[in-house]
Amino acid sequence: MAETTLNGVPDEQTRPEGLSGVVADWSSDQRAFKSASWGKAMMWIFLLSDTFIFGCFLLAYMTARMSTTVEWPNASEVFALHIGGADVPLILIAIMTFVLISSSGTMAIAVNYAYRRNRNMTVILLVLTALLGATFVGMQAFEWTKLISEGVRPWGNPWGAAQFGSSFFMITGFHGTHVTFGVIFLLIVARKVWRGDYDHGRRGFFTSRPGDYEHVEIMGLYWHFVDLVWVFIFAFFYLW
Amino acid sequence: MASHSEHARYSQTAIAEHAEGQQHPIRIYLVVWFWLFVLSACSYMVDYVGFEGYLRWGLVLAFMIVKAGLIVAVFMHMVWERLALAYAILLPPIAVLVFVAIMAIESDYTALTRMNAFSNGG
Numbered sequence: 352m353a354e355t356t357l358n359g360v361p362d363e364q365t366r367p368e369g370l371s372g373v374v375a376d377w378s379s380d381q382r383a384f385k386s387a388s389w390g391k392a393m394m395w396i397f398l399l400s401d402t403f404i405f406g407c408f409l410l411a412y413m414t415a416r417m418s419t420t421v422e423w424p425n426a427s428e429v430f431a432l433h434i435g436g437a438d439v440p441l442i443l444i445a446i447m448t449f450v451l452i453s454s455s456g457t458m459a460i461a462v463n464y465a466y467r468r469n470r471n472m473t474v475i476l477l478v479l480t481a482l483l484g485a486t487f488v489g490m491q492a493f494e495w496t497k498l499i500s501e502g503v504r505p506w507g508n509p510w511g512a513a514q515f516g517s518s519f520f521m522i523t524g525f526h527g528t529h530v531t532f533g534v535i536f537l538l539i540v541a542r543k544v545w546r547g548d549y550d551h552g553r554r555g556f557f558t559s560r561p562g563d564y565e566h567v568e569i570m571g572l573y574w575h576f577v578d579l580v581w582v583f584i585f586a587f588f589y590l591w
Numbered sequence: 592m593a594s595h596s597e598h599a600r601y602s603q604t605a606i607a608e609h610a611e612g613q614q615h616p617i618r619i620y621l622v623v624w625f626w627l628f629v630l631s632a633c634s635y636m637v638d639y640v641g642f643e644g645y646l647r648w649g650l651v652l653a654f655m656i657v658k659a660g661l662i663v664a665v666f667m668h669m670v671w672e673r674l675a676l677a678y679a680i681l682l683p684p685i686a687v688l689v690f691v692a693i694m695a696i697e698s699d700y701t702a703l704t705r706m707n708a709f710s711n712g713g
Contacts, residue, residue: 366673368674370674372674372675373675373678376674376675383675385675386671386676387673387676392676395679396680398680399680399684402687406684406687407687414701417698417699417702418697418698418699419702420705420709440638441638452624452628455624456620456621456623458666459620459623459665459666460620462613463614463617463620466614467614568668571666575666575667579659579667582662585631585655586652586654589638590637590638590647591648591651
């Protein structure tokens with residue numbers, strides 16, 4: 352049987368690929384996800400549930416925007432910044448997008464270094480990722496402040512459909528919260544790597560289980576998801 | 592690479608860890624990173640240049656899908672996972688798309704009803 356053997360080494364060679372592999376994995380005993388630990392599988396399932404949450408937010412936004420008879424405010428103008436005597440459309444959002452993508456890049460490389468057991472590089476890259484994430488949240492706070500001072504409220508705004516404000520605060524607020532928790536999560540994992548917890552088998556404060564370097568990859572899944580959600584928000588809310 | 596016995600001694604998580612622990616050359620991450628930058632710049636240019644209508648929506652959607660695909664496939668290592676996991680995670684969001692279709696029809700109807708009602712003096 353293609354099952355996890357007693358010494359914990361998965362027996363990869365006998366496992367079928369393709370669709371018959373899907374059937375074999377799902378119909379086997381013990382576990383369906385042969386290539387993922389329970390930690391990684393649970394993070395993926397959590398992210399799937401989060402996909403539905405953000406999906407429903409964007410869906411509510413679509414419904415509000417499609418069904419209102421009032422004109423929708425032009426995001427390109429609303430989010431423009433006055434730089435050097437000219438209005439540059441969406442420039443802050445574009446910079447935020449690049450910052451978040453960069454943090455995703457540093458995160459991916461941090462995971463790589465973690466599996467190479469290079470603790471110094473992993474910590475540096477994780478902290479860099481956290482810094483970029485904090486920068487993103489900072490810029491979002493600036494954007495919120497600017498819009499609120501211009502009179503955008505969840506129940507109305509000076510430019511058009513009232514639902515613009517509620518959609519904006521709901522979607523970007525929920526995303527910003529995710530980024531904020533991600534930054535905290537990143538700093539916790541960075542501290543663990545720095546202290547060598549994953550080498551010494553130190554037990555975690557929350558689970559009381561010893562972790563290993565796969566935790567960095569699981570952390571990375573969450574962080575990339577936050578970036579992924581922003582890709583959709585950027586397209587549907589800011590560019591549509 | 593630490594040996595498996597070492598892993599097993601330390602944690603439950605490691606029992607299922609794949610032999611390689613998702614080891615890929617760093618180059619592939621840098622290439623994906625570069626393309627994410629280029630694609631983001633392209634979607635920004637769609638707004639900057641001021642494309643309208645189907646051209647705008649089509650380009651925005653295309654860049655969005657390619658970016659999302661790159662992040663999930665490479666950064667989140669989905670191409671290297673077994674199909675059992677990929678299908679379990681990637682197929683359920685189709686339900687969201689069905690929901691989108693339903694609500695698009697519903698919103699059209701709501702908008703029509705509103706326009707009718709408001710044109711008769713509210």
